[in-house]
Amino acid sequence: MKQRPLVLQSLLVALFVAYMILPIIATYIFSIATKWDITLMPEGYTLEWYQTAFDHPYFSITLTNSFIVSIAAVLVGLLFIVPTTYWVHTRVPSAKPLLDLLMILPFGIPAVVLALALIRVYAFPPFARSPFLLISACVIFSMPFMYRPVSNSLMAIDVHTLTESALSLGANTLQILLRVIAPNILPGILSGSLLVFATVFAEFTLANLITGASFKTFPILLVEFTRRDGRIAAALSVISFTVAWLASIAILWGSGRGRKPTEEALGAR
């Protein structure tokens, strides 16, 4: 095929990169700027906004809460989704379409609708407005992110031969899963866990509607500050972006080549 004019092509790509990077960079700079509302570049630099954010009583509470919910969602995902995916791949292939359907459903249910449905059903204690309900909602919402990399990894290895060899040697299912399958699909498990962690950590809608003020998460604090104090909001946004970047870099690092970005993009929202 003829090479398109390189200038036009490069310009298009450059504009795209600028659009993707500029808001993030500007937020990083804004978070350390003394004053930045008249001049093109900040008038000076300071770490005061971070200090104020760290000193805020809700800072460590919300950060801890977000870590609790994210790690719990990852653990439940590891406990439920990884064994189920393995089991379906080897023992009940006829359940694969059902599993695929269950993993598409969360994309069709907006977070506000999931929150509303759960609040209606679990309106009684100890479930009502509890962190437990929030974690369950986050697991449902993020399960495709765990499922896809794990399922792709299982398809990439000869899971049947591995299972049958281990069975021949007398291993039970738990041993096979932990000592044979898990090490072989570790990149998929890690990538799924990081994706779940990053999405749940940044999740605002479910947290705000299900637990709200009774169990505030980091994004809730961030949204409160966007209305009250932009400097603090910038510092909190930077922390949020940094967590997302670190998780993404770890995913790219860990899974390396041979990964199909589109497969995961189907899960992105």
Add this chain to the structure above:
Amino acid sequence: MMSFTRIPRKTWSNWLGVAPFLAFCLAFEIVPVLLLLSGSFSDKQGAFSLGNYAKISAPIYVRSFWNSIQISAITAILGAILGLLIGYAIFRLPSPRVREALIALSDVTTNFAGAPLAFAFIVILGSNGVVTLAFEKYFALKLYPAFSIYSYSGLVLAYLYFQLPLMILLIIPAFAGLRREWWESAHNLGANTFQYWRRIALPILTPSLIAGIVLLFANAFGAYATAWTLGGSNITLATIQIAFTITGEVLHDPGAGDALAVVSLLIMGVCIAIYQFANSRARRWAR
């Protein structure tokens, strides 16, 4: 020779292994959504009623759906067209390393939706934002009050931030599916570049393009955090109205919330169905 153990295939007992996960999905997803559905058709005493659907014919709710559909359609179509062009530019880059890096960038940024992203857009495009100031200084162009990041026009820009990379990730594999031989055959038969695109490439890309547009539409329709952070109650969207019935910030009827949620689910369901169908069409050309 070693005895070889086959994986047992007694299906009914194997299904038990799927039971815990199915129970979890039933308890926290399927049953609550079904109850929401049945609740939307009941009145306060639990008798069958279409009253909740009559309530959402109120102008505020109709407008919220219309706004949601408009924002979703605009950002889906803009995202698809721009994503197609940028995706092709990335796909045709001579350096595989740069191409990989840009795909990785799209991969990361498409997950950057929500509150921090919305705030980042306030930083650059708020009334004192750096881009707003730059436009004023270098192009003598005052963005405000015609444009505002806190309004629907701002929402379009912020949504495109996660729509564009999603489209790029969806369309690049479709470009990769266009085989060189097709271009060569068309060229040998006397087709020019325009004819090749018009008659061969675009028809093959169409299912991927449609799949992309409906996925982007659904993506925008279900979004809440970005819009809520930017506009708060100034922006009337279906998701924001549903959230109001939960938080009770404005006097809203819970029954109306159920009906709004069911209509939203219906719209999302249609999108996902079209997406699945178009995607299966697109895969026919996959190598």
